[in-house]
Amino acid sequence: MNTIEKNMLAEIADLHEIPEGAYNIRRNGEAEARNTTANIDIVPKADEDGIDIIIAPGTKRESVHIPVILSQSGLTETVYNDFFIGEGADVTIIAGCGIYNCGDDNSEHSGIHTFHVGKNAKVRYVEKHYGEGDGNGQNVMNPTTVIEVDEGGYMEMETTQIKGVDSTLRKTSAVLAADATLVIHEKLMTHGQQIAETDFTVDMNGAGSSVNLVSRSVAREESQQVFRSVINGNNACTGHSECDAIIMDSASVAAIPEITAHHVDASLIHEAAIGKIAGEQLIKLMTLGLTEQEAEEQIVSGFLK
Amino acid sequence: MLELQNISYVVEDGGNHKEILKNINLTIDQRFVALTGPNGGGKSTLAKIIAGIYVPTSGRILLDGEDITGLSITERARKGISFAFQQPVRFKGLTVRDLITLAAGRNISVSDACGYLSEVGLCARDYINREIDASLSGGELKRIEIAMIIARGTKLSLFDEPEAGIDLWSFGNLIQVFEKLHTRINGSIMIISHQERILNIADRIIVIANGQVQSDGTRDEVLPGLLGAATACPVLTDKL
Numbered sequence: 001m002n003t004i005e006k007n008m009l010a011e012i013a014d015l016h017e018i019p020e021g022a023y024n025i026r027r028n029g030e031a032e033a034r035n036t037t038a039n040i041d042i043v044p045k046a047d048e049d050g051i052d053i054i055i056a057p058g059t060k061r062e063s064v065h066i067p068v069i070l071s072q073s074g075l076t077e078t079v080y081n082d083f084f085i086g087e088g089a090d091v092t093i094i095a096g097c098g099i100y101n102c103g104d105d106n107s108e109h110s111g112i113h114t115f116h117v118g119k120n121a122k123v124r125y126v127e128k129h130y131g132e133g134d135g136n137g138q139n140v141m142n143p144t145t146v147i148e149v150d151e152g153g154y155m156e157m158e159t160t161q162i163k164g165v166d167s168t169l170r171k172t173s174a175v176l177a178a179d180a181t182l183v184i185h186e187k188l189m190t191h192g193q194q195i196a197e198t199d200f201t202v203d204m205n206g207a208g209s210s211v212n213l214v215s216r217s218v219a220r221e222e223s224q225q226v227f228r229s230v231i232n233g234n235n236a237c238t239g240h241s242e243c244d245a246i247i248m249d250s251a252s253v254a255a256i257p258e259i260t261a262h263h264v265d266a267s268l269i270h271e272a273a274i275g276k277i278a279g280e281q282l283i284k285l286m287t288l289g290l291t292e293q294e295a296e297e298q299i300v301s302g303f304l305k
Numbered sequence: 306m307l308e309l310q311n312i313s314y315v316v317e318d319g320g321n322h323k324e325i326l327k328n329i330n331l332t333i334d335q336r337f338v339a340l341t342g343p344n345g346g347g348k349s350t351l352a353k354i355i356a357g358i359y360v361p362t363s364g365r366i367l368l369d370g371e372d373i374t375g376l377s378i379t380e381r382a383r384k385g386i387s388f389a390f391q392q393p394v395r396f397k398g399l400t401v402r403d404l405i406t407l408a409a410g411r412n413i414s415v416s417d418a419c420g421y422l423s424e425v426g427l428c429a430r431d432y433i434n435r436e437i438d439a440s441l442s443g444g445e446l447k448r449i450e451i452a453m454i455i456a457r458g459t460k461l462s463l464f465d466e467p468e469a470g471i472d473l474w475s476f477g478n479l480i481q482v483f484e485k486l487h488t489r490i491n492g493s494i495m496i497i498s499h500q501e502r503i504l505n506i507a508d509r510i511i512v513i514a515n516g517q518v519q520s521d522g523t524r525d526e527v528l529p530g531l532l533g534a535a536t537a538c539p540v541l542t543d544k545l
Contacts, residue, residue, distance in 0.1 A: 216397075216398075244397065278394070280390075280394045281394050281396060283358055283378060283394075284390065284393075284394040285407065286377070286378040286379045286382065287356055287358075287378055287382050287386075287387065287388045288382060288387075288404075288407050288408050288410070288453070288457065289379060289382040289383045289410055289457075290379060290407065291379050292379070298399065298403075298407065299396065299398075299399070301398075302396060302397070302398035302399035302400075302403060303397055303398040304398070305398045
């Protein structure tokens with residue numbers, strides 16, 4: 001792995017060396033390194049590109065890292081990763097994709113991640129998307145996340161895309177059983193001519209299920225963002241979604257929320273706000289000695305923290 | 306030392322010239338100066354002109370003899386002017402610690418940041434990592450705003466009605482904060498206030514009304530006149 005690839009790995013997975021626990025590092029379409037543990041198995045798929053990650057019931061405080069790096073310009077791949085999280089397990093999964101494109105062809109990674117979260121299992125899933133490179137080719141990432149949370153299960157998803165991805169369609173769908181909980185935090189920043197579309201669909205089918213979906217985004221320069229969220233309350237459940245965007249320069253942002261209750265005890269809330277940085281926020285930080293540009297950077301980085 | 310020379314501020318209001326400040330001349334070198342007077346008299350405008358948020362229509366502002374009239378908010382802040390807003394600003398994502406650190410202008414330890422919060426009567430451990438967002442009450446925000454000014458420790462600190470929006474119980478503590486600041490500060494405090502207890506600790510009181518300095522002097526010279534002027538509403542007394 002060269003320096004650029006190592007930097008990408010640090011950027012997307014906070015990895016500076018080979019991680020502890022289970023991991024699968026994918027580089028330019030091939031498995032670079034893999035490790036399994038007594039409780040976590042990683043099995044390559046026979047019929048398509050991708051892996052099955054099988055976490056034994058009751059596994060506690062273990063982690064799985066599955067970063068993907070594309071440094072070869074023009075590479076297009078679709079990868080299917082399926083996670084089977086056993087009953088009562090408590091694990092952290094760190095995914096992420098970094099593209100370094102210095103050529104003229106588009107590099108494209110479509111990761112389709114399916115999570116089967118077992119009864120009373122708890123998962124923290126962190127994914128970061130990052131791109132760089134000085135070529136004319138575009139960095140394209142289309143992550144799809146499919147989530148099924150069984151009774152009493154809990155899944156927390158942190159998804160971040162801050163830099164360098166030219167075009168992205170991020171689709172997440174979830175089905176929640178009784179007393180299942182889903183928490184999603186999305187952080188997104190686009191600049192230049194970038195286009196980012198986010199699409200969430202959550203079906204709360206079980207009694208006592210809940211979802212909390214929070215998206216914060218910053219759209220700069222000429223970039224365009226579309227946020228869609230569909231939350232269906234099909235039983236006694238609670239759903240909350242919040243989409244908060246800072247718009248700058250000549251960017252455009254659309255927020256299209258939809259909440260539907262099919263049950264009298266479904267309680268659903270959506271909040272959406274789009275606006276520029278408030279003038280008084282800039283002035284306050286300037287009275288502390290920051291320049292206008294420094295103030296803007298602080299406000300944006302705090303907002304996306 | 307702050308000098309205001311012939312400061313005027315005119316705004317256009319529906320085609321009309323409205324004089325908010327008329328030829329203000331003041332030299333401030335006392336440790337604790339209170340600006341008071343009726344609402345709409347021009348006090349906040351004057352503070353914002355000193356901080357560089359508004360640009361005066363005419364006149365000059367000198368800080369320690371240097372003309373700062375043409376300097377930006379940032380440049381004035383760096384020269385040693387701090388300004389506590391009447392309505393503190395909320396920030397999604399920035400924490401109390403972030404703002405105190407920015408105010409101090411250097412990396413400070415958690416215990417330093419906690420020290421500033423303790424000075425304004427906040428239990429630091431509960432606040433240091435909280436976001437400056439809608440979850441904080443108006444009174445808490447005011448205290449954090451004051452803690453930021455203490456962290457800056459500049460030669461001129463402007464406070465725009467620090468008591469506004471603070472409940473009666475917190476108000477007593479706030480007075481103590483200012484009494485303490487009065488004894489400790491290395492520069493000048495200029496505070497806009499309507500509160501007798503704040504005016505009581507001022508070295509000098511300036512009354513601004515209708516955009517002009519109406520009276521100016523020591524506490525003993527100005528305060529009795531102010532308290533005596535608080536008579537009943539003339540409309541009501543005429544009716545009697």
